[in-house]
Amino acid sequence: xxxxxxxxxxxxxxxxxxxxxxxxxxxxxxxxxxxxxxxxxxxxxxxxxxxxxxxxxxxxxxxxxxxxxxxxxxxxxxxxxxxxxxxxxxxxxxxxxxxxxxxxxxxxxxxxxxxxxxxxxxxxxxxxxxxxxxxxxxxxxxxxxxxxxxxxxxxxxxxxxxxxxxxxxxxxxxxxxxxxxxxxxxxxxxxxxxxxxxxxxxxxxxxxxxxxxxxxxxxxxxxxxxxxxxxxxxxxxxxxxxxxxxxxxxxxxxxxxxxxxxxxxxxxxxxxxxxxxxxxxxxxxxxxxxxxxxxxxxxxxxxxxxxxxxxxxxxxxxxxxxxxxxxxxxxxxxxxxxxxxxxxxxxxxxxxxxxxxxxxxxxxxxxxxxxxxxxxxxxxxxxxxxxxxxxxxxxxxxxxxxxxxxxxxxxxxxxxxxxxxxxxxxxxxxxxxxxxxxxxxxxxxxxxxxxxxxxxxxxxxxxxxxxxxxxxxxxxxxxxxxxxxxxxxxxxxxxxxxxxxxxxxxxxxxxxxxxxxxxxxxxxxxxxxxxxxxxxxxxxxxxxxx
Amino acid sequence: xxxxxxxxxxxxxxxxxxxxxxxxxxxxxxxxxxxxxxxxxxxxxxxxxxxxxxxxxxxxxxxxxxxxxxxxxxxxxxxxxxxxxxxxxxxxxxxxxxxxxxxxxxxxxxxxxxxxxxxxxxxxxxxxxxxxxxxxxxxx
Amino acid sequence: xxxxxxxxxxxxxxxxxxxxxxxxxxxxxxxxxxxxxxxxxxxxxxxxxxxxxxxxxxxxxxxxxxxxxxxxxxxxxxxxxxxxxxxxxxxxxxxxxxxxxxxxxxxxxxxxxxxxxxxxxxxxxxxxxxxxxxxxxxxxxxxxxxxxxxxxxxxxxxxxxxxxxxxxxxxxxxxxxxxxxxxxxxxxxxxxxxxxxxxxxxxxxxxxxxxxxxxxxxxxxxxxxxxxxxxxxxxxxxxxxxxxxxxxxxxxxxxxxxxxxxxx
Numbered sequence: 020x021x022x023x024x025x026x027x028x029x030x031x032x033x034x035x036x037x038x039x040x041x042x043x044x045x046x047x048x049x050x051x052x053x054x055x056x057x058x059x060x061x062x063x064x065x066x067x068x069x070x071x072x073x074x075x076x077x078x079x080x081x082x083x084x085x086x087x088x089x090x091x092x093x094x095x096x097x098x099x100x101x102x103x104x105x106x107x108x109x110x111x112x113x114x115x116x117x118x119x120x121x122x123x124x125x126x127x128x129x130x131x132x133x134x135x136x137x138x139x140x141x142x143x144x145x146x147x148x149x150x151x152x153x154x155x156x157x158x159x160x161x162x163x164x165x166x167x168x169x170x171x172x173x174x175x176x177x178x179x180x181x182x183x184x185x186x187x188x189x190x191x192x193x194x195x196x197x198x199x200x201x202x203x204x205x206x207x208x209x210x211x212x213x214x215x216x217x218x219x220x221x222x223x224x225x226x227x228x229x230x231x232x233x234x235x236x237x238x239x240x241x242x243x244x245x246x247x248x249x250x251x252x253x254x255x256x257x258x259x260x261x262x263x264x265x266x267x268x269x270x271x272x273x274x275x276x277x278x279x280x281x282x283x284x285x286x287x288x289x290x291x292x293x294x295x296x297x298x299x300x301x302x303x304x305x306x307x308x309x310x311x312x313x314x315x316x317x318x319x320x321x322x323x324x325x326x327x328x329x330x331x332x333x334x335x336x337x338x339x340x341x342x343x344x345x346x347x348x349x350x351x352x353x354x355x356x357x358x359x360x361x362x363x364x365x366x367x368x369x370x371x372x373x374x375x376x377x378x379x380x381x382x383x384x385x386x387x388x389x390x391x392x393x394x395x396x397x398x399x400x401x402x403x404x405x406x407x408x409x410x411x412x413x414x415x416x417x418x419x420x421x422x423x424x425x426x427x428x429x430x431x432x433x434x435x436x437x438x439x440x441x442x443x444x445x446x447x448x449x450x451x452x453x454x455x456x457x458x459x460x461x462x463x464x465x466x467x468x469x470x471x472x473x474x475x476x477x478x479x480x481x482x483x484x485x486x487x488x489x490x491x492x493x494x495x496x497x498x499x500x501x502x503x504x505x506x507x508x509x510x511x512x513x514x515x516x517x518x519x520x521x522x523x524x525x526x527x528x529x530x531x532x533x534x535x536x537x538x539x540x541x542x543x544x545x546x547x548x549x550x551x552x553x554x555x556x557x558x559x560x561x562x563x564x565x
Numbered sequence: 566x567x568x569x570x571x572x573x574x575x576x577x578x579x580x581x582x583x584x585x586x587x588x589x590x591x592x593x594x595x596x597x598x599x600x601x602x603x604x605x606x607x608x609x610x611x612x613x614x615x616x617x618x619x620x621x622x623x624x625x626x627x628x629x630x631x632x633x634x635x636x637x638x639x640x641x642x643x644x645x646x647x648x649x650x651x652x653x654x655x656x657x658x659x660x661x662x663x664x665x666x667x668x669x670x671x672x673x674x675x676x677x678x679x680x681x682x683x684x685x686x687x688x689x690x691x692x693x694x695x696x697x698x699x700x701x702x703x704x705x
Numbered sequence: 706x707x708x709x710x711x712x713x714x715x716x717x718x719x720x721x722x723x724x725x726x727x728x729x730x731x732x733x734x735x736x737x738x739x740x741x742x743x744x745x746x747x748x749x750x751x752x753x754x755x756x757x758x759x760x761x762x763x764x765x766x767x768x769x770x771x772x773x774x775x776x777x778x779x780x781x782x783x784x785x786x787x788x789x790x791x792x793x794x795x796x797x798x799x800x801x802x803x804x805x806x807x808x809x810x811x812x813x814x815x816x817x818x819x820x821x822x823x824x825x826x827x828x829x830x831x832x833x834x835x836x837x838x839x840x841x842x843x844x845x846x847x848x849x850x851x852x853x854x855x856x857x858x859x860x861x862x863x864x865x866x867x868x869x870x871x872x873x874x875x876x877x878x879x880x881x882x883x884x885x886x887x888x889x890x891x892x893x894x895x896x897x898x899x900x901x902x903x904x905x906x907x908x909x910x911x912x913x914x915x916x917x918x919x920x921x922x923x924x925x926x927x928x929x930x931x932x933x934x935x936x937x938x939x940x941x942x943x944x945x946x947x948x949x950x951x952x953x954x955x956x957x958x959x960x961x962x963x964x965x966x967x968x969x
Binding site for chain 1: 582586589595598602605606609612613616635636646647650653654657658660661664665668669671672675676681684685687688
Binding site: 024027028030031034035038039041042045084085086087088089092093094095129130133134136137140143144147155156159160162163166167169170173174176207208211212238556557558559562564565 | 739743744745746747748749751752758760761775776777778779780782783784786787789790791793794796797798799800879882883886889890893896897900911912913914915918919920921
């Protein structure tokens with residue numbers, strides 16, 4: 020357990036720097052200044068989150084930060100374990116590469132400052148969700164993520180489709196997140212705390228006596244022998260709170276019955292925003308689901324029955340989601356819409372992995388999550404280049420455009436193979452791990468679903484590649500070839516290299532995601548111990564209630 | 566008696582939530598949806614306040630008076646944490662409502678209607694012309 | 706489409722009524738109005754103004770304000786950020802719209818009687834708002850409440866004098882953005898003051914630190930009438946006041962454009 024000032028200041032710092040851009044825009048009109056600021060902030064966040072990851076890996080301990088110096092159940096604490104540090108580094112990396120593309124994308128766009136500000140605010144919100152160790156703080160950070168996403172979707176305000184899709188997305192999003200607040204209130208009223216570690220301890224009355232958690236229990240009289248009785252009495256409200264919060268997280272990550280807003284919203288946003296929304300924002304819901312289903316309401320709590328039921332439902336929804344969305348994807352004519360449906364397919368896979376409840380299933384879900392985040396962002400920005408060149412998103416309008424940009428087409432082919440799940444890319448190994456985790460438990464239907472959905476998705480991607488490479492151009496207007504912008508070219512090459520690395524270093528990565536999943540599923544006491552150690556350090560001696 | 570009153574209060578809050586969901590999901594008018602969202606967030610805030618309230622006689626607000634006795638104070642003071650959560654949630658709800666108001670205004674100016682069914686239909690009808698205008702840029 | 710929406714709506718209606726009614730009637734703990742408060746809240750109430758042990762206190766007699774700015778300060782910071790992002794998104798939605806100023810603004814607006822009354826009200830309201838902002842840590846209120854009061858007064862001014870009056874007097878959208886950002890940057894720098902002090906004084910400091918803690922002896926406080934009070938929360942309230950007031954001002958300026966100008 021270490022206290023790290025970097026962890027405490029990272030989201031605040033990014034948010035504060037994002038606030039500076041609109042003020043600068045009043046005084047400075049040159050775009051280059053903002054480009055440099057934007058890239059600098061994105062780079063800074065990558066450096067800092069990688070620093071956090073290195074210190075977590077190097078010291079083999081959790082990194083914590085208590086805000087205001089208050090001991091955990093009283094104040095808010097940020098926690099960086101392996102899982103959150105890895106995810107945060109992925110997020111910062113993807114946003115930096117997308118930022119390099121955004122600089123080129125906005126070269127003729129009015130209002131680029133607002134786009135930059137919204138993307139940076141989104142990044143601060145994402146990092147805050149990942150690091151937060153408090154369920155109400157999680158709500159606030161989810162709202163930061165949500166409102167910047169609404170702003171990004173509605174960015175092209177003079178067109179009809181973005182406005183209408185933003186309206187649908189924002190109305191439902193506001194409703195769902197209000198319900199998450201209701202769930203937080205119910206949890207507070209039942210257990211009297213908001214801290215994730217404290218909640219995890221209170222829901223497992225059997226380990227209170229085994230370990231020495233005296234300091235953290237000093238903040239709550241409910242840690243007594245009567246905790247089991249309290250849990251019996253609050254079983255119903257807590258189950259409802261769990262159901263509501265998981266339902267909200269499936270909305271955020273667009274699982275099957277709550278997916279309908281995604282194809283419109285993600286395809287109508289500006290292309291860099293689509294890359295971030297499709298690659299990262301949906302993953303926030305997955306992260307929160309894992310925290311709720313494993314860290315808080317874990318397998319050895321009193322809620323094991325409702326959790327099993329919920330995992331079965333999530334498995335079913337994941338299967339329906341991946342099959343349905345893969346068919347829908349193969350039917351699309353709109354390239355960005357197609358990629359948006361592909362996101363739903365992959366979210367279905369990730370939820371199937373989570374709902375196995377085993378170490379291997381969770382490990383494959385985490386591996387697939389990282390693979391999909393990078394691969395989807397890459398294919399979105401490379402398709403974005405072709406869309407700019409052909410001035411249409413329609414596959415028939417884009418016919419033959421790839422021949423003018425062979426490098427971009429090559430990258431699109433590579434990332435498609437990565438997303439379909441073919442070797443030697445990372446997507447293959449994560450899907451293989453997913454498949455193995457189903458076979459290990461003898462679940463044949465999910466295993467078959469992975470194969471079938473991948474095959475249908477492959478048809479969709481081959482349709483895309485065929486349209487941009489093989490079909491002769493139908494347009495009578497000859498499109499002059501423009502050079503590929505250097506900065507976005509670099510970012511695409513970096514991301515291609517990283518998806519190749521995700522494949523080449525698959526054994527090492529599988530080992531580390533297995534370690535992460537093992538820690539989440541079995542070593543949940545590490546989290547509680549880190550929190551209670553922090554409480555021990557920060558509570559002065561001799562202070563007690565009169 | 567207090568039990569009855571609190572149950573009536575809480576059931577009415579439940580009915581309130583249900584009505585607001587009905588408004589959000591099935592009323593096509595954006596302004597009506599907005600009103601329903603306001604009802605929903607206010608209801609959830611009231612639930613939080615009710616949970617933080619206590620049946621003391623009489624309850625007092627959570628402010629330390631000068632030279633007060635903690636032992637007497639603690640028997641009557643209401644819970645401050647839900648109040649703080651609600652203050653945060655109110656501001657967040659306000660921000661979201663502000664965004665939604667601007668979006669509704671913009672939709673009204675672009676579509677000439679705030680009926681979301683009409684808006685979505687118009688949006689899909691205009692697909693062929695919109696597609697080619699997408700991602701336009703001045704030719705360089 | 707329409708029928709399915711109705712059906713889903715009715716289904717949700719019935720399900721919600723059932724669920725919440727069951728919760729309220731069956732469960733005894735979850736939803737009933739309690740007779741006692743949570744143990745965690747006892748700690749908050751106890752430690753919020755603890756003169757004898759300043760090492761474990763926030764020195765703010767108004768406990769809700771103590772929770773907002775000290776115990777859960779980062780929530781409030783990001784809540785202000787949400788408000789700011791909403792305004793940014795609103796400006797982005799209306800970004801290509803320009804307003805034409807009317808120079809003869811004195812002929813616009815309501816009658817002279819109303820204008821005179823409003824001027825009087827403005828002075829009183831400004832005083833009330835500033836006093837609420839400055840006393841947020843002692844009495845109910847705080848930065849957000851004070852900012853809202855001042856902003857609602859400005860709304861009255863916009864209605865009575867017209868928006869051109871405000872704009873011609875120099876209170877433009879850009880100035881509001883600058884005030885807003887000054888407020889937020891002040892907020893952030895106040896948050897990081899303990900860190901800077903700890904670098905200078907070679908001790909440890911926390912983000913959002915208000916009073917001395919176990920690991921670090923830093924803390925900003927002042928003495929008023931023999932009582933030690935937190936100066937940090939006062940600073941944060943003042944900056945929040947500026948930020949919220951300017952944020953509302955941006956919204957009112959954006960919203961008070963007549964529809965006629967925008968129809969082209």
